[in-house]
Amino acid sequence: MRLRSLVSFAGVCAKLAAADRQVFAHYIVGLTSGQSRDEWQLDISQAKASGIDGFALNIGAQDNYNDAQLHLAYDVASSNGFSLFLSFDMQASQWSADEISSYINTYKGFSSQFRVNDLPVVSTFEGPSQADIWPGVRSATGGIFFIPDWASLGAPGVGNKLSLIDGAFNWGAWPERDQLTMSTGNDIAYKSVLQGKPYMMGVSPYFYTNLPDKNWYSSSDSLWFDRWKQVLDINPEYIEIITWNDYGESSYINAPISHQVVPGADIYVTGFDHTAFRFVLPYFISAYKAGNTGVTVPSExxxxxxxxxxxxxxxxxxxxxxxxxxxxxxxxxxxxxxxxxxxxxxxxxxxxxxxxxxxxxxxxxxxxxxxxxxxxxxxxxxxxxxxxxxxxxxxxxxxxxxxxxxxxxxxxxxxxxx
Incomplete structure (x- = not known):
């Protein structure tokens, strides 16, 4: 049985090594109450034009408009050759195994569902305290390719849960406190503990929040350049840009949509367009996928x-x-x-x-x-x-x-x- 397990794992790694590298953007569905098909079309078209392959759809259990918005998102993405996967927010809400399984089963059949080894990719924002529910979710859904963000455990803690995961997403995309620039120490640690399982690297342009329960700024003077340079050094299997539309934490890469800005954040978000951050994406993403910085500059x-x-x-x-x-x-x-x-x-x-x-x-x-x-x-x-x-x-x-x-x-x- 042990030999069979090792052979099977080697086969999975071989398939992953041959797969195209993919770049996603973290998308907060919790801000989309009442969002129209045209608004989803605009977001997806803009992301695709920037070289982004898909969205990681962050969903909270408390939002009663999830189904309406997810159906729109998956349908529009299917019509545009764009990929999506669910990212269950387990920090801000409580999810049961049955609820998670139901969502996966509902959307896994869409052509826009991102799949690895023919299994739907599923992620989280945190939730390591519920790690034991995932074997049951696998059984209830016929299998998933599970790449959670359990960054609160640190790389060693994630390494201790390898039997439960198929890869890992590292939310750490900003300099540590009292540090002006970002290092790759944490990325290297993740790559090591994953033992060949795919690594999804977090990349972000900025961070500032000033809300009642959080108030900090992470040094961002050179972050957008530093982090893409580090991507080319680390060569992760996947990238997740943090974020497309999290206005409250100033990490967005689009123009703020006023009715989606959380109360209190409008003071520091209104008039602060981040669209230009996307200008460099086609070049950096092409270089990342090619493994070669000599790729063509789409536009000087x-x-x-x-x-x-x-x-x-x-x-x-x-x-x-x-x-x-x-x-x-x-x-x-x-x-x-x-x-x-x-x-x-x-x-x-x-x-x-x-x-x-x-x-x-x-x-x-x-x-x-x-x-x-x-x-x-x-x-x-x-x-x-x-x-x-x-x-x-x-x-x-x-x-x-x-x-x-x-x-x-x-x-x-x-x-x-x-």
Whole structure:
């Protein structure tokens, strides 16, 4: 029996090694009450145009509109050659094995259901305390390919549950508290403990939240570039971008939809478009899938992100540096304009802040393949930000020394594209 088990596992790994790498975006279904078919079509079309293969659909047990929205999502995705899989939020809600099995059985037959080894992929947000329900779910559904996020256990804890899982998703996609940049130590640990089972790597552009039960900023001045560079080093089997639409945590990569922004978050989300973060995705995703940074740049250009409120302007609103941190978030950012350019040959970028600024030509501080990163200190300047690359320019919202109406620094960023 032991020999048969090893042979079977080797066969699974061989199939996975031959499978295409896939990139998903974490999508909060809990924000979609009343969402129309056209709205699902827009999200899916935009994601697909960015090179994203599918959505991981985060669902909570308390939402009575799950069925209506999931049917729309799976149906629209099926018509667009887009993949979906269910991600049960077990941190914010209580799920029973029967409920989980029912959802899987309802949607596993759609052509848009993401499958590995002909089994529907299923994930979670947390839930390791209910780990023992999953063998029953496998039995009740005829089999699943289970890739949970049990990041609260840490990589060693996940490694202790290998018999229950088919792979693992690591939610850790931001620098630790009191750290300005992200390391790959946790990714490497996951790859090691999984012993060949697939690793789904979390990648995120940003993090800031200021809500009654959570208030922190994770250093994000260079995160979007750093993390994609790390993807090319780690070469995970799958990627999950965190997130498509979690406005309350400022990790979204689209334009905020006002009625989907949770109460309290509108103060730091309204007017803070993150669409430009998607500009670099077609290149980075192509490079990841090819295992080669020499892939074609779909379109030369650049995107930039920056905060419109320097940290010295007013108080930090009690925001701490990283989850579980104690230091002020004011130390977590350098007050800079951050830029990623995609060019076939290295080039300088001109950055202008305000009307009295003639602009400055800046060179890249880091490069991977055809993507280059630039960082320009604000140095007390105020006014609109203009980025110029190869004769093309774009101007974004003003940086101001006026304290926001909320009476605290807004640690969220705007994004622009040239």
């Amino acid at each position: 250009g650049a995107m930039a992100w920056y905060r419109t409120t320097p940290v010295i302007v007013c108080n930090d609103g009690g925001t701490v540096w990283g989850q579980g941190g104690g230091a002020s978030a004011a130390g977590a950012t350098k007050d800079v304009v951050s830029i990623i350019a995609l060019t076939n040959t290295p080039t300088n970028i001109n950055v202008k802040i305000g009307n009295g600024d003639n602009g400055q030509s800046v060179s890249a501080t880091s490069t991977v393949g055809k993507a280059s990163f630039y960082e320009v200190p604000i140095n007390g300047r105020t006014g609109a930000v203009t980025i110029t690359l190869n004769g093309k320019s774009t101007t974004g919202p003003e940086i101001t020394n006026s304290c926001p109406s909320a009476g605290r620094v807004n640690f969220n960023a705007v994004s622009i594209q040239v």
